Amino acid sequence: xxxxxxTQASLHYLKEVVxxxxxxxxxxxxxxxxxxxxDKYNEAQGSNYLGSRDVDLGFNNIKxxxxxxxxxxxxxxxxxxxxxxxxLHTETMKELTKEESKTTPTHYIFPMYVDxxxxxxxxxxxxxxxxxxxxxxxxxxxxxxxxxxxxxxFSTKVILPSSALLLNMKLNSIKDRDKEHKxxxxxxxxxxxxxxxxxxxxxxxxxxxKLILVKERKKSLNVINEEDIKxxxxxxxxxxxxxxxxxxxxxxM
Numbered sequence: 001x002x003x004x005x006x007t008q009a010s011l012h013y014l015k016e017v018v019x020x021x022x023x024x025x026x027x028x029x030x031x032x033x034x035x036x037x038x039d040k041y042n043e044a045q046g047s048n049y050l051g052s053r054d055v056d057l058g059f060n061n062i063k064x065x066x067x068x069x070x071x072x073x074x075x076x077x078x079x080x081x082x083x084x085x086x087x088l089h090t091e092t093m094k095e096l097t098k099e100e101s102k103t104t105p106t107h108y109i110f111p112m113y114v115d116x117x118x119x120x121x122x123x124x125x126x127x128x129x130x131x132x133x134x135x136x137x138x139x140x141x142x143x144x145x146x147x148x149x150x151x152x153x154f155s156t157k158v159i160l161p162s163s164a165l166l167l168n169m170k171l172n173s174i175k176d177r178d179k180e181h182k183x184x185x186x187x188x189x190x191x192x193x194x195x196x197x198x199x200x201x202x203x204x205x206x207x208x209x210k211l212i213l214v215k216e217r218k219k220s221l222n223v224i225n226e227e228d229i230k231x232x233x234x235x236x237x238x239x240x241x242x243x244x245x246x247x248x249x250x251x252x253m
Contacts, residue, residue: 002185006110007051009093013086013112014055015154020075021057021068023157024150026142028117028169029056032160033189035151040196045237049196050188054113058136060143062128065116069129072114082133084114119143138169138211147211163197164207171212175220187224187232194246195238205250218251 010031018025027035030052041049059065069079076095077084087096088110096104118125121135138161141147147165151158161169170189177183194201208217224247226240233240 002050002053002181005093006053006090009088009110009112010053010055011051013114016075017055017057017072017114018154018156018158020071022064022071024159025156026058026060026139026159027056027153028058028136028161028166029054029115030185030189031055032166033170033193035153035158036149036160036163036166037192037196040198041192044196049192050185050235052185054115056115056117058139058142059116059118060139061118062125065118065129065133068116077114079131081131082116084116086112088112136169138165138172141165162207163193163199164204164211167193167204167208168211171217171220175223177223183223184228184231184235187228188236190250191232191238191243191246192236194250195242201246201249208250214252218253221247221251 014031018027030050034049034051038049041047057068059068069084072084073079077086079085087101088094089096089100089104090108090110093110096109101109115134117134117136117139119135119137119139121133126132142159142161142165147162149160149162151160160166167190170186170193174183174186174190177186194204197204199207229240229243232238233243
């Protein structure tokens with residue numbers, strides 16, 4: 001689904017970012033899924049789960065986000081709205097200077113993004129940061145000490161959302177995806193969180209019921225079609241029948 005060298009480059013920068021920012025760091029998105037499921041997935045499938053092209057970080061307040069932006073800029077990242085980025089050459093994955101970026105055809109440029117996500121975004125937040133960050137209200141559960149898992153990643157304390165909370169985030173995001181590859185990756189993550197997070201599915205759904213209504217889950221999963229299921233099945237080595245059964249169970253159908 002994703003090109004290996006792109007996810008390997010993303011992993012390289014994830015390590016750099018984690019080691020440079022102040023801990024504890026809240027990791028979201030595809031890499032959060034990876035670190036929640038990979039042990040069980042590898043045990044079952046004999047290979048690692050899919051990585052991510054982007055690094056998603058969650059923040060509780062303006063101060064912590066501003067500190068992260070400052071440190072990322074010192075690392076050579078530039079800001080583009082709510083995203084920090086570096087441009088890499090698609091063949092070598094080496095960083096491009098500004099001058100090199102100007103003379104490199106766009107199809108040879110891979111933008112390595114670090115997305116900055118805050119629990120609540122309002123006028124004050126936007127005014128203080130100078131841009132409108134992505135807001136994710138579910139982050140409040142993590143920063144209040146609930147629905148989280150702490151791990152050591154590259155010798156640094158990292159906070160992950162619980163499997164149920166991350167599953168909720170993925171269900172919320174999939175319905176709004178305008179890019180096909182992101183919708184498919186969300187579906188991969190949803191299926192894999194259900195099957196390989198180490199939590200019994202019935203218990204996971206019970207936890208999910210406390211976070212998101214069934215009708216909202218149905219609305220989110222209505223964007224999925226049979227071709228999506230076929231492609232996801234091939235990507236994560238889970239049968240189409242099992243994926244369909246899982247989606248029905250998530251929506252009590």
